[in-house]
Amino acid sequence: MNSNPYLILETPVIFEEEIKKSVFITQIAPTSSVDEAKSFINDVKRQHASARHNCWGFIAGRPENSMLWGFSDDGEPSGTAGKPILAQLSGSGIGELTAVVTRYSGGIKLGTGGLVKAYGGGVQQALKLVQTIEKKITTLLRLELDYSLITIVQTELSKFHADEVSADYSDNVVLVVEVELNQADVLTQSIINKSGAKVMVSKVRNN
Structure with a gap:
């Protein structure tokens, strides 16, 4: 699993332009899964039910994971809309x-080259408007330790910006913490070293 963070959208954006009497409305929204992408596409289709075309493309995961890409020309000539959007x-x-480009046709044909330029260009312009944030890839660690080791462990957790998710104080202390995936192994080794291997550390799951 790739542990490096990547950029995602902070908020949706809209860009509208008129080309040869056709109105193109580009909407781009953050969608974290294929289901979310399809839901957004369907929302736009309902919103612009009277439009001739609602063409779309989506990336439903990491930007480089082409297994989670999708696109549609929605009735435009093959290759002139979905592919340029994607x-x-x-x-x-x-x-x-996910990007959906709605076209209200003005009756003037744009030709295949004109369509590619219009659909791809609309998304290009909309992307200039977006604000992004970094999505960090995290994992959960389970720590089992004696009460005497709490201070040592908390110092290490603080160093690695790990967040406590849950804590169970009974015979021993059991903590579940969330940390960036690319820091998990280093944190684990550091805790083991500082505690003289007296803390049991195990991975819970990857988010």
């Missing part, structure tokens, strides 16, 4: 986003 999204380096 090409702009994949070139942005941003993950977990």
Whole structure:
């Protein structure tokens, strides 16, 4: 599993332009799964039910994971809408986003080259408007320790910016903490070293 963080959208954006009497409305939204992407696409289709075309592309995970990409020309000539939309999204380096470009036709034919330019260009312009945040990949660690080791462990957790998720104080202390995946092994080794291997550390699951 790739543990490096990647960029995602902070909020949705809309870009609208008119080309040869056709109105193109590009909407891009953060979508963290294929189901979320399809839900957003369906929302836009309902919103613009009277439009001739609602073409789309999505990246439903890490930006480089092409297994979670999708696109549709929605009635436009093959290759003139969905692929140019997806090409702009994949070139942005941003993950977990969906773009839907709605076209209200003005009766003037744009030709295949004109359509590619219009659909890809709309997404390109919309991407200039987006604000991004970093999505960190985290994992959960379970720590079992004696009460005498709490101070040592908490010092190490603080150093690695690990967040306590739960704590159970009974015979021993059992903590579940969340830490960035690419720091988990280093944190584990550090705790083992500082405690003289008296803390039991195990991975719970990957988020």
